[in-house]
Amino acid sequence: MKSKIYSSLLLAASLTALLAACGGETTNKQAKLTELRTQQADLAKEIKKLEAEVAKENPQASTAKSKEVGVQELKPRPFDHYINTQGAIEAVDNILVSAKTMGVITQVFVREGDVVSKGQTLAQIDNSLTMRGIEEVKSGLDLATTVYNRQKNLWDQKIGTEVQYLQAKNTKEGLERKLATLNEQLDMARIKSPINGSVDAVDIKIGQNAAPGAPAFRVVSNDRLKFIANVSEAYVREVKKGNKVVIGFSDINKTVNGQVTFVGKTINQLSRTFPLEVALISNNDFRPNMTGELKVIFHSETAAIVVPVNVVQDINGQKVVYTAETIDGKLVAKKNVVEVAGVYGNFAQVNTLKAGDKIITVGYQGLNDGELIKI
Numbered sequence: 001m002k003s004k005i006y007s008s009l010l011l012a013a014s015l016t017a018l019l020a021a022c023g024g025e026t027t028n029k030q031a032k033l034t035e036l037r038t039q040q041a042d043l044a045k046e047i048k049k050l051e052a053e054v055a056k057e058n059p060q061a062s063t064a065k066s067k068e069v070g071v072q073e074l075k076p077r078p079f080d081h082y083i084n085t086q087g088a089i090e091a092v093d094n095i096l097v098s099a100k101t102m103g104v105i106t107q108v109f110v111r112e113g114d115v116v117s118k119g120q121t122l123a124q125i126d127n128s129l130t131m132r133g134i135e136e137v138k139s140g141l142d143l144a145t146t147v148y149n150r151q152k153n154l155w156d157q158k159i160g161t162e163v164q165y166l167q168a169k170n171t172k173e174g175l176e177r178k179l180a181t182l183n184e185q186l187d188m189a190r191i192k193s194p195i196n197g198s199v200d201a202v203d204i205k206i207g208q209n210a211a212p213g214a215p216a217f218r219v220v221s222n223d224r225l226k227f228i229a230n231v232s233e234a235y236v237r238e239v240k241k242g243n244k245v246v247i248g249f250s251d252i253n254k255t256v257n258g259q260v261t262f263v264g265k266t267i268n269q270l271s272r273t274f275p276l277e278v279a280l281i282s283n284n285d286f287r288p289n290m291t292g293e294l295k296v297i298f299h300s301e302t303a304a305i306v307v308p309v310n311v312v313q314d315i316n317g318q319k320v321v322y323t324a325e326t327i328d329g330k331l332v333a334k335k336n337v338v339e340v341a342g343v344y345g346n347f348a349q350v351n352t353l354k355a356g357d358k359i360i361t362v363g364y365q366g367l368n369d370g371e372l373i374k375i
Contacts, residue, residue, distance in 0.1 A: 102212070
């Protein structure tokens, strides 16, 4: 093999000497030039043939001018298609408590942060008139009850008239109903907590007038929480009740898993979004209005071919990924036009590559199809 290379080199040297000698001659130049060009073409063919033989016998010799790259072998892996959006925690039981009747506040029994139970009295409204009314009715009811009992005894003995008995009974029952009404009014003068929770706000003071519908307290329970977010209408077909979700709270460095529990049916005309909700398990770290990042997983692949998104190049309107392959004993870059099924996070699912392919992840910029490479 080496003797052939040396012969080729001697032939090239002879050609050079012959050209120098021809410089001084003035006759038959055209014929000699044609002869030399023929020899040059034969020499180029011989060199190319020798280079191919050398590369076949010693493949590493052909990488002298190869581009150095890094590769990664593809393996099937689980891959999720998902939507990312922002949202916030909301308490299901976040209630503004107001008075049931008008009146002046005479006592406030709680402060912000106090833990209260359902039915506990938070404040008292002036009930002096109701109390006096109750005392009067009780006094009248005592007399009416005595009269009724005597009339009933007489009626049982067939003494007196039925009208007297019925009048006594009606008077007693009427006063009982009136007393019950006054007791209800008395109870309405107490502002009570409708749930178990904690007092988040106190909006009234002693001496202030209370009125139905006007906020007096805010009571919040962390026993039932939900995460609320809005999703673009572009995903109205993908997002469904029961979709798996992952919620990340970066401020408290916490991530939770869950499921979509509610999907709104109406598109907001301004934002072109629809709401969804995720029920949360009670946690002392969670607070109403705490924000987080919601990932809604609407499709999952158990064995997908996935590549880093940065290796997918857009060349002449085509999505291209280069792989490393051995062709005729040479390691070369192969251009693969791929079909991208989805890009999520830093990865893209491609449907035209297969397991075992070695994609070029380092040095893929500027590669050409068939270009020599080395790893």
